[in-house]
Amino acid sequence: MLLEALRLRKAFGGLCAVDEVDFAVEAGSITGIIGPNGAGKTTFFNLISRALPVTSGRIMFDGEDVTNLQPHHIARRGVARTFQATTLFGDATALENVLVGYRQRTSSGVWDALVRSARLAREEHEAHAVAHETLAFVGLTDSAERLARDLTQEQQKRLAMALAIVARPRLLLLDEPSAGINADQTRGLIALVEKIAATGITVLLIEHQMQMVMHLCRRIMVLDYGKKIADGTPEEIRNDPAVLEAYLGHK
Template identity: 45%
Template sequence: MTLLSVEGLTRRFGGLVAVNDVSFTVSEGEILSVIGPNGAGKSTLFKLIGSFLPPSAGRVLFEGAVVSGLKPNQVARKGIVRTFQETTVFKEMTALQNVVVAHQLGVTASPLGTFFSSAAARADERRFRDSAAEILDYLGLGHVKDVEARNLPHGYLRALGIAIALAARPRLLLLDEPFAGMNPEETDRAVAMVEGIRKRGVTVLLVEHDMRAVMRISDRIVVISFGSKIAEGSPEAVRADPAVVEAYLGKDDETIGH
């Protein structure tokens, strides 16, 4: 079943076409990666899908309904949730508190912000704590749940960002460079984590430069270069595609297929 359809999506910034007539679909349960050289338009594409930016042309459909034009929180409530290239956590709070707060922020849109006063709110708080603890457990962060975010190593901090996103109960999780800055061991753990997320029924759309991880984790890959889609297919097909190799030529740090 098609969960997400991107149709002719275009975004201009003045004279620059950051995303140029990009179309693709994401099936339910799939891990699909979007790759491309620096500045190709990947993060802009994510912002368009999450409605953090309006498209100049084209549209995004989620479960067959147009979501372009909705506000980011409305899109999130429909189940499209994105992490940011740099996730913000509350440094003075523990990992668990951060994920509890993420649950609470998810309900601030509900009428009457009497969150901390009523009995119902206290019940919510317990429910949120249980849910937050469960998310941290299955991401392999259970043992650091009481550690303040500022004391967490980089890899754990990134994983905490994903835990925060999962608090919103996404159907489609958009991850922008989740493995950036991770050492190989942290990356292995994070790859397993993303596979675990998919096993729990969350579809994953990933932007990532770490080709080893992308090739390992993706069911399909969409390649964009200078805003336009230049290839799409299985990791094997994309890796062997001359247009993709060409787009990556001259990039010392991003050689494809190793």
């Protein structure tokens, strides 16, 4: 298993946003997390990406206990994410955005930065090449020099994914990639997620859009009020009375 959550728990005061969740993600898979609003999905991601300290429980990544690592350390080990609300640099070009994503994960260190060594120049060259390659991969070659804020919603989603994959993570956490885009564009994003997974990146996907989860994921976990209420194949999830009740109960 690439990722394991063991009795993972996060409390905000009296509210238990993630409640003793046991869950494992197989390397090479596309796995889904669904659940009503406020179920704890994003909080689960915040724990895995180490943006929030856990209240109790453990997180294992590639067999190692990473429960108390700093966010940049877990990023270095190969965990990348996108956010529910896109967090791009609006006044920078698409290319510059991807370069920021790349540098954050591959900076050559203080010494290189000070002496502007040959290695730094070489890395700059390489960074540009990788950034262009990544923009091509997500279908944004023609938009490389456009400002991020001038891109369409759907292009911004693609750009956010480019930023997340530019440093070749092992695990990619996607928080509702289809939010705010139409059905046609969603099909494009589904294809992109499949393409990312085909390169060997393991994908963990939070998504409200059932069509997307059911199509992409071999396994799905369902959260409700912080608790895991189901865990199985799309077929099993679709026919699970507890899942149906959780969704109907919230409407």
